[in-house]
Amino acid sequence: MKLVKYISLIVLCVFAMNANAQNYVMDAFTHYQAQEYDNARVQIDSALTTDAALQSQTWQLRGLIYKASDEKNPEYLNISLESLIKAKELAPEEEAKVNGYINSTLNAYFNISVHYMDSLMLEKSEAAYVIYKEKYTEHLDPTRDFAGNDVEFYLALGDAYMRKVKSYSGDKKIELSKQAAEAYYTVLDLDQSNYDANIGAGIAYYNLGADIVSNMSLTETPLEEIQAGIELSIEYFNLALPHLKKAHEQNPDDKQIIEGLAGTYLGLQDDENFNIFNNKLKDMEGGNE
Amino acid sequence: MVFVLGAWTSGVNAPTQVRDTRSTLKALYVYTFATLIDWPDDYKKGNFVIGVYGSNDGVLNELKGKYNGKAIGSQEIEVVKYSSKTEMKKPNILYISEDKNSQLTSLTDSFKSKSTLMVTEKDGSLQKGADINFVLDGSKQTYEVNVKNTKKHKLVVASKLTSLAYKVIE
Numbered sequence: 347m348k349l350v351k352y353i354s355l356i357v358l359c360v361f362a363m364n365a366n367a368q369n370y371v372m373d374a375f376t377h378y379q380a381q382e383y384d385n386a387r388v389q390i391d392s393a394l395t396t397d398a399a400l401q402s403q404t405w406q407l408r409g410l411i412y413k414a415s416d417e418k419n420p421e422y423l424n425i426s427l428e429s430l431i432k433a434k435e436l437a438p439e440e441e442a443k444v445n446g447y448i449n450s451t452l453n454a455y456f457n458i459s460v461h462y463m464d465s466l467m468l469e470k471s472e473a474a475y476v477i478y479k480e481k482y483t484e485h486l487d488p489t490r491d492f493a494g495n496d497v498e499f500y501l502a503l504g505d506a507y508m509r510k511v512k513s514y515s516g517d518k519k520i521e522l523s524k525q526a527a528e529a530y531y532t533v534l535d536l537d538q539s540n541y542d543a544n545i546g547a548g549i550a551y552y553n554l555g556a557d558i559v560s561n562m563s564l565t566e567t568p569l570e571e572i573q574a575g576i577e578l579s580i581e582y583f584n585l586a587l588p589h590l591k592k593a594h595e596q597n598p599d600d601k602q603i604i605e606g607l608a609g610t611y612l613g614l615q616d617d618e619n620f621n622i623f624n625n626k627l628k629d630m631e632g633g634n635e
Numbered sequence: 636m637v638f639v640l641g642a643w644t645s646g647v648n649a650p651t652q653v654r655d656t657r658s659t660l661k662a663l664y665v666y667t668f669a670t671l672i673d674w675p676d677d678y679k680k681g682n683f684v685i686g687v688y689g690s691n692d693g694v695l696n697e698l699k700g701k702y703n704g705k706a707i708g709s710q711e712i713e714v715v716k717y718s719s720k721t722e723m724k725k726p727n728i729l730y731i732s733e734d735k736n737s738q739l740t741s742l743t744d745s746f747k748s749k750s751t752l753m754v755t756e757k758d759g760s761l762q763k764g765a766d767i768n769f770v771l772d773g774s775k776q777t778y779e780v781n782v783k784n785t786k787k788h789k790l791v792v793a794s795k796l797t798s799l800a801y802k803v804i805e
Contacts, residue, residue: 555656556654556656559654559656559659559660559663560654560656560659562663563659563660563662563663563697563701564701566670567663567667569667569671569795569796569799570795570799572660572663572664572667573775573777573799576660576775576776576777577775579656580774580775583774605652605653608653609652609653609654609656612653612654612655612656612657613656613657613774614774615657615771615774615775615776616774624653627653
């Protein structure tokens with residue numbers, strides 16, 4: 347219904363323009379309705395060379411056309427956003443309505459981030475999320491608190507890195523594990539006791555320590571590098587420990603955490619604690635009866 | 636106008652498992668020792684035998700899985716599990732796990748005229764005739780070397796191996 351009302355507004359405004367301007371805007375609008383976005387873009391951009399460029403509705407239509415053209419194309423979204431901002435400048439009295447369109451375009455930036463994450467293009471996903479937040483605060487609501495969104499996003503990002511890790515080995519695997527840990531740390535900076543982030547960070551660091559040891563055993567590693575590698579793996583095991591312990595306090599029955607703790611203590615050569623958690627695992631698996 | 640927001644796929648952590656990094660490191664060290672020690676000529680024929688005596692299946696499996704068939708010089712590594720002393724002929728390396736350490740004195744006696752590198756994993760083993768013994772430096776897995784014993788076994792140890800050892804008995 348809102349769209350129908352909007353169409354009438356555009357038509358009314360078009361009558362206030364000269365013939366050339368009218369033709370361009372009306373053609374753009376017709377193509378837009380028919381979802382012929384390539385033609386719609388050509389017409390609306392041509393309209394900007396006429397006095398239609400002085401009308402907020404022209405810019406609003408341009409914003410809608412560019413967004414609809416390809417919601418996964420940041421270039422088009424940028425043009426959409428710029429157009430809608432211009433539309434707001436030309437008609438401050440229509441701010442509420444135009445803000446609705448701006449919100450829609452901003453949501454498309456957010457959806458690009460989701461799309462990249464689903465495709466495990468994770469650096470691009472994070473970059474798109476950051477752009478979404480920047481543009482949201484710049485153009486819509488400078489006071490919005492993104493803490494809750496950040497927790498959700500960076501948890502999902504950490505988990506996505508952990509999924510991606512499974513497809514790699516060697517140095518790339520280590521790099522991805524580090525990126526997972528960084529994502530979980532971003533969550534822990536916002537919420538220290540976040541259960542999922544503690545598990546994630548603990549397991550990411552545990553895997554890092556264990557992967558360093560595994561990688562050394564797969565190549566001809568000089569003795570001095572073995573010893574340096576051992577020291578580095580110990581650093582990672584020590585980083586894993588507090589997170590796994592924290593998560594274990596919160597959920598003592600999570601097998602994944604117990605496995606992580608047993609492995610971490612084994613890596614730290616702590617037999618006493620290794621045995622405690624290894625026995626818990628055996629109990630869980632019915633092996634200690 | 637309806638705006639559809641995507642949603643994150645969350646809550647999926649990579650499944651972990653208890654990875655035996657301790658055995659991985661010991662096996663790696665054993666292989667590296669083999670590359671840094673020179674054996675007499677009569678031990679450079681046939682396969683390069685690494686024998687494991689005792690219940691440390693973690694080390695045995697790591698050695699078998701990662702190093703069996705690799706080369707030391709012109710020799711191919713052959714990893715063997717020994718169940719008794721009678722099975723041991725003249726391995727290049729004999730890894731004696733902790734549960735068999737009580738037999739160390741008799742083993743070193745049996746091997747005193749041979750050029751077998753005796754590797755152990757229990758404190759005090761160097762004094763009982765082992766050449767290299769695994770020890771801990773805090774949480775760090777390292778090793779100590781008894782150069783006197785290696786000389787008795789006619790093994791030439793690279794200076795790097797002794798210089799990076801936790802302790803060296805001359």
